[in-house]
Amino acid sequence: MTSAPDAAVLEETHGPVRLLRLHRPDQRNALSADLIRALRQRLDAAAQDPSVRAVVLAGDRKAFSAGADLAALQQLQHASSEANRQDSQLLADLFQQLYTGPLPVIAAVEGAAVAGGAGLACACDLTVAGESARFGYTEVRLGFVAAIVMVFLLRAVGEKHARELLLTGRLVRAQEAWRMGLINEVVPDGEAERRALDLAREIAGGSRTALATTREMLSVLPGMGLQEALRYAAGVNAWTRTTHDLQEGVAAFLEHRPPRWTVDD
Template identity: 55%
Template sequence: MELVHVQIEGPVATLTLNRPEKRNALSGALVTALRQKLTAVADHAEVRVVVLTGAGKVFSAGADLAELARLQTATTEENLADSERLAALFRQLAYYPKPVIARLNGHAIAGGCGLAVACDFAIAAAGSKLGFTEVRIGFVPAIVATFVLRRVGETVARDLLLRGRLIEAEEAVRLGLIHQVVPGEALDATVQALARELATETSPSAVAMTRRLLADLPGLSLDAALAYATRVNALARGTADCKAGIRAFLEKQDPPWRKPGD
């Protein structure tokens, strides 16, 4: 059984975490498989957007606690290697060249919620619960905290990370943790509509450059951020997509990334 199932339909690749019997817990093997699938899809020229979801009724319950229990007897170096594997996945998502939509088909808890927050967009089915429960079992939400702070700021992050409470998807939207909650029966149509928009209305190179800009800017001082943004601005003007997009706009034609029939 594939730990991560990939389905490609036109410009959209759907990656499904496929451990429903374990509530799609993030074992080392699953993390490695997801990284490999993301790499393969990144190299797929026709794919413009990635949708990340879970098999069964849960998006992901976070870390595989049985695996963590076994690692309690591991060396510091072995635990560090396991942590670095997870951190590498989150870094891969941050610098991924294509937009990623988290399709939350159910609960997203602890590392599973962090995975959703690391995506560009997160759309949840009504009834889903989200939260970072690590402190309630004596664990620390260390890696996910990096992304939670960027998404919601320190005040909300302290509330979520220190209390370890679960919240309804509607509250997660109000807090800015995720983007949208819809009835379960509308989840697929909502995700597909956003994926189609991203795939047909935006430039591939501009999106890739903008994603990297958004990943790098928060850690820079104002002067460093402006200097970095200035370089990106100048580089963007020389890309083929920028030249084609401006030409298409002035000539009142569709840009090349909008295929006939879109």
């Protein structure tokens, strides 16, 4: 499956993996409202397709995403508070969709991932970057606040590294981003997408029910106290034992064969 070349987000299907490519090359894949809506629609379509078990999110060789569309942001300075709130909520909804949706998402970063673009990669489950890729939360240099992406950055790297990145606004190379825990792997330039697809295929070998439930737990456990978390985890553990996929997974293991997961789980 492919998309029209003029679409803001291009789409390819690689077996159980859906590749979504940001496609505003002249604007370095800046996050316009149209691109955000297109990406949300593509993510929804992938989630509703029972044959898809993982998503790869990519940009191009020059830039993963330069963050907010500054021309649009300048225009919004003259808009109402409500219009600005709606525009901000659109981005927040995309990040939440990436972070809590049913499908695992792997970011493949080449070039620059800046501001909201760095946040976009941060909200994905895994991030693979080419060795020349750069990451930065540069909002303070524009008099802006990285308010939405901060929610995900703090979860990814902890407070000390988040303070360093957010307060300095400096760009870091892929190797330093890896050291901070912002990304999972550094690969040779030009190899990020291939590696992300390999990881996505590996993840796609799991049960879609188990993958979705694991992602749900990962998103809610950090906000729970110990006792609340254990009660929740025990309930999930008990429910999982009743699912068809658990029964199939155990049977496949004992019978030394690949599992046959339900298509519509």
